[in-house]
Amino acid sequence: MATMRDVAVEASVSVATVSACVSGRRFVSPELKARVERAIADLGYQPDGIARSLRTGTTDLIGLVIPDITNPFFTEFVRDVELLAKADGYATILADSNYEVATEARMLGLLRQQRVDGIILCPAGERADYNFAAWPQELPMVIVDNAWTDTPFDTITLDNVTAGADITRHILGLGHREIAMVAGPRGNHTSDQRLTGFVRAMAEAGVPPRLDFIRHGDFREAGGYAQGMALLDLPQRPSAIFVANNNMLIGVMRAIHDRGLQAPDDISVASIDDFPWAGAFRPGLTTARQPVRLFAQHALRLIRQRCVEQTLSPREQIMLKPDLIIRESVRRR
Amino acid sequence: MATMRDVAVEASVSVATVSACVSGRRFVSPELKARVERAIADLGYQPDGIARSLRTGTTDLIGLVIPDITNPFFTEFVRDVELLAKADGYATILADSNYEVATEARMLGLLRQQRVDGIILCPAGERADYNFAAWPQELPMVIVDNAWTDTPFDTITLDNVTAGADITRHILGLGHREIAMVAGPRGNHTSDQRLTGFVRAMAEAGVPPRLDFIRHGDFREAGGYAQGMALLDLPQRPSAIFVANNNMLIGVMRAIHDRGLQAPDDISVASIDDFPWAGAFRPGLTTARQPVRLFAQHALRLIRQRCVEQTLSPREQIMLKPDLIIRESVRRR
DNA sequence: ATCGATTAGCTAATCGTTTCGCTGGAGTTC
DNA sequence: GAACTCCAGCGAAACGATTAGCTAATCGAT
Numbered sequence: 001m002a003t004m005r006d007v008a009v010e011a012s013v014s015v016a017t018v019s020a021c022v023s024g025r026r027f028v029s030p031e032l033k034a035r036v037e038r039a040i041a042d043l044g045y046q047p048d049g050i051a052r053s054l055r056t057g058t059t060d061l062i063g064l065v066i067p068d069i070t071n072p073f074f075t076e077f078v079r080d081v082e083l084l085a086k087a088d089g090y091a092t093i094l095a096d097s098n099y100e101v102a103t104e105a106r107m108l109g110l111l112r113q114q115r116v117d118g119i120i121l122c123p124a125g126e127r128a129d130y131n132f133a134a135w136p137q138e139l140p141m142v143i144v145d146n147a148w149t150d151t152p153f154d155t156i157t158l159d160n161v162t163a164g165a166d167i168t169r170h171i172l173g174l175g176h177r178e179i180a181m182v183a184g185p186r187g188n189h190t191s192d193q194r195l196t197g198f199v200r201a202m203a204e205a206g207v208p209p210r211l212d213f214i215r216h217g218d219f220r221e222a223g224g225y226a227q228g229m230a231l232l233d234l235p236q237r238p239s240a241i242f243v244a245n246n247n248m249l250i251g252v253m254r255a256i257h258d259r260g261l262q263a264p265d266d267i268s269v270a271s272i273d274d275f276p277w278a279g280a281f282r283p284g285l286t287t288a289r290q291p292v293r294l295f296a297q298h299a300l301r302l303i304r305q306r307c308v309e310q311t312l313s314p315r316e317q318i319m320l321k322p323d324l325i326i327r328e329s330v331r332r333r
Numbered sequence: 334m335a336t337m338r339d340v341a342v343e344a345s346v347s348v349a350t351v352s353a354c355v356s357g358r359r360f361v362s363p364e365l366k367a368r369v370e371r372a373i374a375d376l377g378y379q380p381d382g383i384a385r386s387l388r389t390g391t392t393d394l395i396g397l398v399i400p401d402i403t404n405p406f407f408t409e410f411v412r413d414v415e416l417l418a419k420a421d422g423y424a425t426i427l428a429d430s431n432y433e434v435a436t437e438a439r440m441l442g443l444l445r446q447q448r449v450d451g452i453i454l455c456p457a458g459e460r461a462d463y464n465f466a467a468w469p470q471e472l473p474m475v476i477v478d479n480a481w482t483d484t485p486f487d488t489i490t491l492d493n494v495t496a497g498a499d500i501t502r503h504i505l506g507l508g509h510r511e512i513a514m515v516a517g518p519r520g521n522h523t524s525d526q527r528l529t530g531f532v533r534a535m536a537e538a539g540v541p542p543r544l545d546f547i548r549h550g551d552f553r554e555a556g557g558y559a560q561g562m563a564l565l566d567l568p569q570r571p572s573a574i575f576v577a578n579n580n581m582l583i584g585v586m587r588a589i590h591d592r593g594l595q596a597p598d599d600i601s602v603a604s605i606d607d608f609p610w611a612g613a614f615r616p617g618l619t620t621a622r623q624p625v626r627l628f629a630q631h632a633l634r635l636i637r638q639r640c641v642e643q644t645l646s647p648r649e650q651i652m653l654k655p656d657l658i659i660r661e662s663v664r665r666r
Numbered sequence: 667a668t669c670g671a672t673t674a675g676c677t678a679a680t681c682g683t684t685t686c687g688c689t690g691g692a693g694t695t696c
Numbered sequence: 697g698a699a700c701t702c703c704a705g706c707g708a709a710a711c712g713a714t715t716a717g718c719t720a721a722t723c724g725a726t
Contacts, residue, residue, distance in 0.1 A: 001469060003682055014706045019684060026685095029704065044467060049446040050392065051682035053383045054711050061426075061447075069412050070609065079402050082429050086436075091443055093394075094427040096415050103419075110424055113382040114394075134377055136334060221609070250613045257615065276403065276554070280583045281614035282590065336712055347676045352714060359715095362674065384712035387681050 002043035010039035022047055053115065062090045062303060063111035067099045067124040067146075068220075071247050072275035073290060074122065077144070080296035081120060088300065090117070099219075101125040112139060118303035120144055126187060140306030142299045146190045149317070154302045156295050156318045160190055160272075163288040163322040164197020164242075167270050170286070170324060171240045172205045175333035176268060180213035180238035182227045182248055191219070194244045194272060213238055217248045224251025232259045232267075239268060239333055246273035249285065264331035274325055284327030291320050335376035343372035355380055386448065395423045395636060396444035396452040400432045400479075401553070404580050405608035406623060407455065410477070413629035414453060421633065423450070432552070434458040445472060451636035453477055459520060473639030475632045479523045482650070487635045489628050489651045493523055493605075496621040496655040497530020497575075500603050503619070503657060504573045505538045508666035509601060513546035513571035515560045515581050524552070527577045527605060546571055550581045557584025565592045565600075572601060572666055579606035582618065597664035607658055617660030624653050 004022075008015045013032055020026035021036040028036070039045070053059045064081055066074045082092045093111060097104035104124045111119055119141040123130075132151060135141070140154075147155035171179055181198045184191025195214070202209045215230060217223030224243060228251055231238060243249040249271040256263055263269045263283050274289035298318050305313070337355075341348045346365055353359035354369040361369070372378070386392045397414055399407045415425045426444060430437035437457045444452055452474040456463075465484060468474070473487075480488035504512055514531050517524025528547070535542045548563060550556030557576060561584055564571060576582040582604040589596055596602045596616050607622035631651050638646070 001471075005682075015683080016685075016706060016708095017704085020705085023684080027704075032705080046442070046446055048387075048448065048682050050383060050386045050448050051711090052684075054381075054387050054682080054713085055684045057711080059383065069415070070408060075403060075408050078427070079429060082402070082427060083431070086428070086440075091426050091428065091440075091447065093424050094411070094415060095419070095424065096412060098416070107419075107424075109379070113379055114424065115381065115383050138334070221613075250610045253610075254613045257613070262615075277583045277586075280554075280587045280590070282595075338712075348713080349677080349715075350675060353675085356714080360674075365675080381712055384681090385714075387683090387712080388714045390681075 001048075002045040004045070004047070006043055007036065007039045007045050010043060011035040057115075058307075059115050059117055060090050061093055061114065061116045062300075063093045063095065063107075063114070063116040063119040065095045065097055065104060065107055065111070065119065066122045067097050067104075068247075069094070069096050071219075071245075071273075073145075073246060073273045073292065076276075076292045077122070077295060080293050081299065084296055084300050088304065090300075097124045099124045101130075105130075112136065117307055118142075120299045120303070122146060126189065140303050142302045144295055144299055146188070148189050152315065154306075154316045154318075156298050156302075156320070157190075158272075158290050159319045159321050160193030161197040161200070163272050163290075164194035164244075165201040166197070166322060166324050167242055167272065167286075167288050168198045168201035169205075170326065171242060171268065171270060171330055172201065172207070174268070174330055176240040176330075177207050178213070178236070178238045179207075179209065179240045179242060180215070180231050181209070181242045181244065182215050182217050182224060182231070182252060183244045184217060184219045184248075186216050188219075191216070191244055198242060217244070217251070219245050219247060221247045221251040221254075224248025225255050226251070228252035228255030229259070232256065232261070237267070240330060241267065241269050243269065243271035246271060246275050246278075246287075249273075249287075264329050268330040268333075270330050272322070274323075278325075279327055283329040285329045286327050287325050288322040289325050290322060294320055334381075335378040337378070337380070339376055340369065340372045340378050343376060344368040390448075391640075392448050392450055393423050394426055394447065394449045395633075396426045396428065396440075396447075396449040398428045398430055398437060398440055398444070398452065399455045400430050400437075400457040401580075402427070402429050404552075404578075404606075406478075406579060406606045406625065409609075409625045410455070410628060413626050414632065417629055417633050421637065423633075430457045432457045434463075438463075445469065450640055451475075453632045453636070455479060459522065473636050475635045477628055477632055479521070481522050485648065487639075487649045487651075489631050489635075489653070490523075491605075491623050492652045492654050493526030494530040494533065496605050496623075497527035497577075498534040499530070499655060499657050500575055500605065500619075500621050501531045501534035502538075503659065504575060504601065504603060504663055505534065505540070507601070507663055509573040509663075510540050511546070511569070511571045512540075512542065512573045512575060513548070513564050514542070514575045514577065515548050515550050515557060515564070515585060516577045517550060517552045517581075519549050521552075524549075524577055531575060550577070550584070552578050552580060554580045554584040554587075557581025558588050559584070561585035561588030562592070565589065565594070570600070573663060574600065574602050576602065576604040579604060579608050579611075579620075582606075582620075597662050601663040601666075603663050605655070607656075611658075612660055616662040618662045619660050620658050621655035622658050623655055627653055 095107035122145045142154040144156045183195045215227040217227045270286040272288045274287040278285040428440035455478045475487040477489045516528045548560040550560045603619040605621045607620040611618040
């Protein structure tokens, strides 16, 4: 590989001048510039990003840590982040924590070592698991999606209470009273909020939810399947199921299928998180869609801001509203 | 941030000794080791990966370039690559080319600048668009999925002809004769191969395919929808449609839905590429599944191999068989 | 005692950039 | 024409690790 020194020799100038040409930060006379550019082309020179990073202290890399890229919400989020980052001249290091807090911690450490310019974290677990007192304050991090309120970091979340309440009100509005919920893991912040929304909307309607209609899954398909099965096998099964996320929804749909039932004829279904083909199959699924693109935009804006700003502005806690997308999976009762 | 020098001062040893402790490559007496470790803990020191990389010439980073992360095949592939890479101590830089050859080229250049240890490329376009003569031979690259045969690189692909033929034979075997195909873009290698398999199987069965039953989409949902619509609106519509990939399948399903038809009652459907919830909806979709995990394993094995090996072993061209997954979307005729 | 082998730990060079601060010639002002 | 200011271009010092090569201490063998 040709280095800047090689180019300098070839063009009979100093390395400083080559650097000036490449970066364009200093004026170089047209004559020398032409010589340097020729030499660069002749040698096929490409600047070494590592050396540059060492000197400048900036890598143009951002770290993106998510719990499960297979979940369409995160797939979409990764796509949007990568797209916008690229447009800003950043590359993205992707790390999938597989919902394991230990893995997540390892990856955060690794990103720190790689000297990324900023980190976007969609946490796998709960507050108690983290020790952010020791976090280097020159490394901006923004927490997206599953954020608790008392971190020192910027956060971006869905208004999960509203999302849960909106879906529940929609189901209630179509005449259902026997409504079950497949929530996420007990103690998970996001799950708790969505459950709160459900309970609140039910209370408003004067329909206290039955305890055995509230079940906790794992935010993955298997959990949805298991909890869906449990609900369907109840002596008196619900007339509608509200599922707390997309993957568990898939599991619930499979359970309904396996019990020889049809949605929405035999049982109605709705969930939080939209996905690209939620409308492509029968039944088209009614969902509360998260504004994923906005999540990505805010996250990158915050990182850029924190990277350049001198005086620390107060942290932002952004909470965005869901969009209710009504398709066919909840039927009037 | 504390540097190695700070640690050295704190522990009253030389930087060389600190380095020896951290890397474990040299023996250090227990006494000094303890002092160094104390200092590291006290200062919260973390080694600087950038500086290390500059010196050692290795970044423990691999680049992964794909055309569309939203496509479940690539989502799964990204997940597998990242998972296996992580286990090997590599981090993954993700780049989505959005099926644009120019973007892809930009990202390849960027990865080169970042001095990644290896690149896994799922090409967006065709051979003609690339100039790999100038590729630095110390940077291993393996081409996955949409690979042409005359590159200097290792390649890993599905046996696309077999996949196309398998699906077609399955449809033929259930009594269909009026079979249409929604292929990918004209001139795309993968698409051409799948089409070849289709034509070959039809010819074997003595059923020459009708020309207006062969249509070219864009490997994305919109194209599938458009071509599906065109097929459904034909005066004599086919009894079965073979779709060349998953995303176009979604589009075709939507077209069938929008025309008030049902699969497989009114029309049968099958495709290449499985996806996680292909079986979760009605109808469960019959597909030829690509062995994604194997793709990832081979790709990483090849990169590791090329990174350490002294003498250049001949390039490998790996071609793997699909798994036919029969569900309900093709009905006996 | 002396020599050589062994070894823990240190000094300093190195990786390839960026950038501070200097130099020397050209242009401007009296 | 002396005294100034400019400014293009250069030399050399960072950045923070790794590591080759050296030093000095220890030990055993002669």
